[in-house]
Amino acid sequence: MMIKINLQSDVPLYTQLTNQIIEGIASGALARGEALPSVRSLSSDLGINMHTVNKAYSALKQEGYVEIHRQKGVVVQNSLPEADDAYYRQLEEKVRPIISESICHNVSEDALLELCRSIFKQIRSSGKAT
Amino acid sequence: MMIKINLQSDVPLYTQLTNQIIEGIASGALARGEALPSVRSLSSDLGINMHTVNKAYSALKQEGYVEIHRQKGVVVQNSLPEADDAYYRQLEEKVRPIISESICHNVSEDALLELCRSIFKQIRSSGKAT
Amino acid sequence: MMIKINLQSDVPLYTQLTNQIIEGIASGALARGEALPSVRSLSSDLGINMHTVNKAYSALKQEGYVEIHRQKGVVVQNSLPEADDAYYRQLEEKVRPIISESICHNVSEDALLELCRSIFKQIRSSGKAT
Amino acid sequence: MMIKINLQSDVPLYTQLTNQIIEGIASGALARGEALPSVRSLSSDLGINMHTVNKAYSALKQEGYVEIHRQKGVVVQNSLPEADDAYYRQLEEKVRPIISESICHNVSEDALLELCRSIFKQIRSSGKAT
DNA sequence: GTGGTCTAGACCACA
DNA sequence: GTGGTCTAGACCACG
Structure with a gap:
């Protein structure tokens, strides 16, 4: 890697x-x-x-x-930590300011979701490649 | 506010x-x-x-x-900054580690997208409320 | 005016x-x-x-x-103040940082002098116009 | 330095x-x-x-x-910022009042240009000296 | 009244 | 050791 x-x-x-x-x-x-x-x-x-x-x-x-x-x-680790409530709370805290910024910069909801999807795909495929 | x-x-x-x-x-x-x-x-x-x-x-x-x-x-400001290529690059850089973490915590792509949607909605509605 | x-x-x-x-x-x-x-x-x-x-x-x-x-x-005033040594010293103090910056931004000596000439011309002609 | x-x-x-x-x-x-x-x-x-x-x-x-x-x-920085249109506009804005003042103080165009040239020379030589 | 500048002294994150 | 952050309190320039 x-x-x-x-x-x-x-x-x-x-x-x-x-x-x-x-x-x-x-x-x-x-x-x-x-x-x-x-x-x-x-x-x-x-x-x-x-x-x-x-x-x-x-x-x-x-x-x-x-x-x-x-x-x-x-x-x-063999068993990775599972997402719990605390994790979701902290996740939202990280995502929220990013979304606020995006709205101000006139990035549409669809555009941001599409970006997320493409990153998901990218990460998954990079694993196979290696 | x-x-x-x-x-x-x-x-x-x-x-x-x-x-x-x-x-x-x-x-x-x-x-x-x-x-x-x-x-x-x-x-x-x-x-x-x-x-x-x-x-x-x-x-x-x-x-x-x-x-x-x-x-x-x-x-x-009356005219907020528009998103350009540099902004999208920097946006991806911020989102990518969050998605990596989410995958490890067994958060599905759909769950994350849903979270984003709900934050979008929340921010928009909080504006009307005020 | x-x-x-x-x-x-x-x-x-x-x-x-x-x-x-x-x-x-x-x-x-x-x-x-x-x-x-x-x-x-x-x-x-x-x-x-x-x-x-x-x-x-x-x-x-x-x-x-x-x-x-x-x-x-x-x-x-009918008789405007004449430039003396003190004025020249203070003039240099104002111009010097501008020139330093210009050099760093790769503005040539000729380009800067040309800019000065054009401003001189512009000011003189603006007077006639009025 | x-x-x-x-x-x-x-x-x-x-x-x-x-x-x-x-x-x-x-x-x-x-x-x-x-x-x-x-x-x-x-x-x-x-x-x-x-x-x-x-x-x-x-x-x-x-x-x-x-x-x-x-x-x-x-x-x-290894690569210093290059002058662009915005820089030239802001440069003119800085130089213009200096030239206005100079005219009022009876400083000729040649005298000012000469001053600029001498500052350019001075800055360049001070670098070698150090 | 506003923000801009400067000072002095503290703790923490980083490498 | 570095820079980053925060605090407290002061004076000045501006409008």
């Missing part, structure tokens, strides 16, 4: 990492039970600090995406 | 402010040309610092939502 | 006023010894506060462009 | 800062990709407040002169 880091972005590096790993899990590029690269190797591959990779992995563990396996290292 | 600030949230105060004001504009609760409360009055109403409100207003000005009118204070 | 005020501009109203009156004097549209409109009439014409017009006139007097005549009101 | 702040000037401190940094970039004294001093070190060097420096840096970022690099701090 390819991970790309943008040093100029105002998105924190560890967030970029977690986002892309989560997308990998979503697409199936990273299978359940599969091991992630070691902190050391990933950090040197990306040319970033070990602490940063570590923080990303900790965040993923915290949110239930991965677990620390004694010998295999960091592996993708 | 009611504005609520959550001091516990990890979302910066000035971002909470801008988000809610943008939602107000989107819903129509804040009409084009309407004046926003003064920096000082809003800050004392919310019990936060003047500079925090100022930063929110500056950000809104910067993104083209309001203009600083010399006499009337801060007013909503 | 037509004066146009832009309420949205971040340039203070009284500065817009003084600038345009100075341009009027430079172009000859306002002759030496000619009277400016009264504070009251100008402010009501432009729909701005009397204080603002007053401040503009005071600034003009302060810089030697006009004098307060007992009966004619505010009139253009 | 030497930066001098004039506390007496009516030009805001952060504007003085941005102007001098832009001149540094224009002259080449600050190379593309070069790092600027940290907010804190510069502020303590100049004896001014951290936030003032911060505001200057933010303005420079906003106008495309620098980018905030997560690790290196603030660095000069």
Whole structure:
């Protein structure tokens, strides 16, 4: 799986990492039970600090995406967290300002839904490709 | 228009402010040309610092939502910025990680689209209510 | 002489006023010894506060462009201030940051000089027209 | 690069800062990709407040002169913004009142152009010197 | 009265 | 160590 880091972005590096790993899990590029690269190797591959990779992995563990396996290292959880009420609440909180902005920029409801659909399709197909 | 600030949230105060004001504009609760409360009055109403409100207003000005009118204070722009390619790119960048997460949490495409629709409806109706 | 005020501009109203009156004097549209409109009439014409017009006139007097005549009101000075060393120093201070910016924006020396020439021509011809 | 702040000037401190940094970039004294001093070190060097420096840096970022690099701090942009129509319009707006004033002070067109040329030369040579 | 600027000092997120 | 955020309180320019 390819991970790309943008040093100029105002998105924190560890967030970029977690986002892309989560997308990998979503697409199936990273299978359940599969091991992630070691902190050391990933950090040197990306040319970033070990602490940063570590923080990303900790965040993923915290949110239930991965677990620390004694010998295999960091592996993708077999049973991913199911969406509950709290998750939906927090999801709405994230989506709401995006929709507000879109309305102000004259993006129609249909256009936004279509964008979502295309991203869904894109993520699913990227998994098969890998 | 009611504005609520959550001091516990990890979302910066000035971002909470801008988000809610943008939602107000989107819903129509804040009409084009309407004046926003003064920096000082809003800050004392919310019990936060003047500079925090100022930063929110500056950000809104910067993104083209309001203009600083010399006499009337801060007013909503008459012509809001239209979505262009750059906007769509940045929009996709925001939506993509949300969708990845949703997939991992077993939220179906339909469920997410439905959520979007309901938020759209909610924002539109909140404007009429006010 | 037509004066146009832009309420949205971040340039203070009284500065817009003084600038345009100075341009009027430079172009000859306002002759030496000619009277400016009264504070009251100008402010009501432009729909701005009397204080603002007053401040503009005071600034003009302060810089030697006009004098307060007992009966004619505010009139253009017959002998305008001559450029001295202090003026040149202050002139350079204003021009320097403009040139720095221009260089960074890849505006050639010739392009900037040409712009200056065209503005000179424009101001001179606008005087004849009036 | 030497930066001098004039506390007496009516030009805001952060504007003085941005102007001098832009001149540094224009002259080449600050190379593309070069790092600027940290907010804190510069502020303590100049004896001014951290936030003032911060505001200057933010303005420079906003106008495309620098980018905030997560690790290196603030660095000069590699590709500076190119002048477009909007820039020329705003440039003319800045130059016009200066020329009006100059005419009133009996500064000839040639004298002003000569001043511009000498500033151009001065900025270019100051870069080599450093 | 408005926003704009500056100061001083604090805590946190990031790398 | 960096910049980002928030607070508190001051003065000034503007209209």
